[in-house]
Amino acid sequence: MITQEHPKSVIVIFGATGDLAKRKLFPSIYHLVQNEKIGKEFAVVGVGRRPWTNDEFRHNVSDSIQTSIKESKDLDDFTSHFHYHPFDVTNPSSYLELNDLLTKLDSTYQTEGNRIFYLAMAPEFFGTIAKNLKKEGLTATKGWSRLVIEKPFGHDLPSAQTLNQEIREAFNEDQIYRIDHYLGKEMVQNIEVIRFANALFEPLWNNRYISNIQVTSSEVLGVEDRGRYYENSGALRDMFQNHMLQMVALLAMEPPIKLTTDEVRSEKVKVLRALRAVSEDEVSDYFVRGQYASGQLDNKQLIGYTEENNVDKKSQTETYVAGKLLIDNFRWAGVPFYIRTGKRMAAKSTQIVVQFKDIPMNLYYKKGENVPPNLLVINIQPDEGITLQLNVKKDGDAGDSKPVKLDLSNNFQDGINTPEAYEKLLYDCMRGDATNFTHWDEVSLSWSFVDPISDAWKKGKAALAAYPSGSMGPKESDEMLEADGNQWWPVN
Numbered sequence: 001m002i003t004q005e006h007p008k009s010v011i012v013i014f015g016a017t018g019d020l021a022k023r024k025l026f027p028s029i030y031h032l033v034q035n036e037k038i039g040k041e042f043a044v045v046g047v048g049r050r051p052w053t054n055d056e057f058r059h060n061v062s063d064s065i066q067t068s069i070k071e072s073k074d075l076d077d078f079t080s081h082f083h084y085h086p087f088d089v090t091n092p093s094s095y096l097e098l099n100d101l102l103t104k105l106d107s108t109y110q111t112e113g114n115r116i117f118y119l120a121m122a123p124e125f126f127g128t129i130a131k132n133l134k135k136e137g138l139t140a141t142k143g144w145s146r147l148v149i150e151k152p153f154g155h156d157l158p159s160a161q162t163l164n165q166e167i168r169e170a171f172n173e174d175q176i177y178r179i180d181h182y183l184g185k186e187m188v189q190n191i192e193v194i195r196f197a198n199a200l201f202e203p204l205w206n207n208r209y210i211s212n213i214q215v216t217s218s219e220v221l222g223v224e225d226r227g228r229y230y231e232n233s234g235a236l237r238d239m240f241q242n243h244m245l246q247m248v249a250l251l252a253m254e255p256p257i258k259l260t261t262d263e264v265r266s267e268k269v270k271v272l273r274a275l276r277a278v279s280e281d282e283v284s285d286y287f288v289r290g291q292y293a294s295g296q297l298d299n300k301q302l303i304g305y306t307e308e309n310n311v312d313k314k315s316q317t318e319t320y321v322a323g324k325l326l327i328d329n330f331r332w333a334g335v336p337f338y339i340r341t342g343k344r345m346a347a348k349s350t351q352i353v354v355q356f357k358d359i360p361m362n363l364y365y366k367k368g369e370n371v372p373p374n375l376l377v378i379n380i381q382p383d384e385g386i387t388l389q390l391n392v393k394k395d396g397d398a399g400d401s402k403p404v405k406l407d408l409s410n411n412f413q414d415g416i417n418t419p420e421a422y423e424k425l426l427y428d429c430m431r432g433d434a435t436n437f438t439h440w441d442e443v444s445l446s447w448s449f450v451d452p453i454s455d456a457w458k459k460g461k462a463a464l465a466a467y468p469s470g471s472m473g474p475k476e477s478d479e480m481l482e483a484d485g486n487q488w489w490p491v492n
């Protein structure tokens with residue numbers, strides 16, 4: 001059941017001394033309190049191996065808030081809700097002590113026995129932690145208990161299945177919240193509203209009127225200090241299998257009969273089931289993989305991927321992937337969904353472009369050529385908003401037209417204050433709303449689609465194209481669209 005107001009809970013963060021907790025989780029909890037989404041009835045227990053005291057932990061929390069939020073206030077009061085419990089999560093006996101602490105905090109903060117276990121740690125620990133939580137009785141509380149799991153959820157389908165079995169032995173599916181932080185982004189959540197709350201778009205949202213849909217998520221950053229993780233992941237597993245496929249599912253799904261968790265998920269699952277499988281031999285026709293070489297951006301010289309720390313000098317890991325997806329159902333037959341994502345590209349941008357089909361006949365503007373197509377552009381980040389490209393009469397010239405952009409970005413007035421993805425997702429989890437988390441069916445279908453692609457790449461069935469840092473990816477990606485008579489639309 002979804003709690004409407006001021007959910008109460010103890011939140012146990014496994015990995016509370018790590019990067020994710022400091023950069024995302026503590027500021028998110030702070031915002032929830034400041035925005036009065038949660039009241040005083042909460043406590044946070046941090047788990048890590050470092051032998052910190054409560055004071056040291058609270059200092060670290062304070063630091064994280066001051067770094068990320070300009071005007072922070074009431075920090076002492078806020079951090080007094082934070083407690084640190086150091087232990088190695090592979091040591092089963094420590095869970096009993098943790099349980100005692102949770103029971104005590106439950107009574108101090110009147111959290112009604114509700115517990116969130118947030119696993120902000122490397123995935124190899126997920127199964128062990130889930131098992132010990134159940135075995136030592138931490139999930140047997142008078143309130144609810146929920147498990148939040150960070151990505152990556154497995155490395156391929158078999159490893160994801162093993163992980164799922166391990167956590168399902170301790171938690172039911174409806175207690176498991178698999179985070180995909182893109183689903184917490186304001187404009188990703190807006191996809192459904194744009195589609196289903198506007199009489200203008202939904203009738204056109206099909207293969208009769210749409211020529212193709214493009215989803216881009218480009219990053220300026222390189223692999224930073226995550227070389228070890230990224231070498232085993234690459235862009236296909238890091239971004240495509242989860243964030244990109246989730247956006248495709250939201251764009252392509254049928255209208256759900258209700259906006260409930262189960263109904264929305266069930267429609268997304270149908271899209272993933274309808275994705276046309278790409279066999280190993282066809283991979284090069286549908287996918288391009290690339291790796292950033294050295295290059296320049298904003299007059300700065302940038303090193304190539306293989307020169308990064310903890311990266312093999314001969315690495316074949318892709319830092320860029322572009323794909324052409326086909327969805328074999330009545331609505332989308334024949335409409336390509338072009339997807340691209342990569343690191344060290346020219347701009348940080350996540351953007352969706354819906355390109356409508358050409359009008360049947362050109363009465364205007366350079367007859368014999370096509371009038372520019374109508375485009376609906378959904379800007380997810382860094383700017384939030386939508387633009388609609390239409391054609392209007394050219395000033396003065398009778399019989400001539402020009403494209404104009406109807407820019408609705410200014411309507412998103414509270415854009416800068418929209419809650420951060422993690423804040424929304426944490427709040428959803430506290431309220432028991434799993435709509436914006438990924439269900440096991442979605443995860444397994446995504447891996448089923450992705451595995452043949454990575455297998456083909458592993459067997460060397462497709463070349464790894466180099467692209468200069470600071471560019472928009474390899475030329476092979478442009479050629480993939482050109483072969484269909486299409487082109488990537490520029491990102492904002």
Ligand SMILES: NC(=O)C1=CN([C@@H]2O[C@H](COP(=O)(O)OP(=O)(O)OC[C@H]3O[C@@H](n4cnc5c(N)ncnc54)[C@H](OP(=O)(O)O)[C@@H]3O)[C@@H](O)[C@H]2O)C=CC1
Nearest residue numbers: 015016017018019020048049050088089120121122150151
């Ligand atoms: N950082 C990010 O931006 C993102 C991270 N993620 C995911 O979140 C998870 C955490 O990432 P991140 O915070 O970057 O990782 P870090 O390496 O920064 O942190 C790892 C944490 O795990 C703790 N830890 C490791 N081993 C043990 C152990 N045996 N017992 C108890 N605690 C242990 C560490 O504590 P200590 O050192 O004190 O032992 C530390 O708090 C990963 O699954 C990652 O893929 C997902 C998206 C983005």
Ligand SMILES: O=C1O[C@H](COP(=O)(O)O)[C@@H](O)[C@H](O)[C@H]1O
Nearest residue numbers: 151181217219221238239243350
């Ligand atoms: O999950 C991940 O996402 C980030 C990009 O997230 P964004 O919100 O900044 O678009 C990416 O850098 C990282 O490699 C990946 O693990």
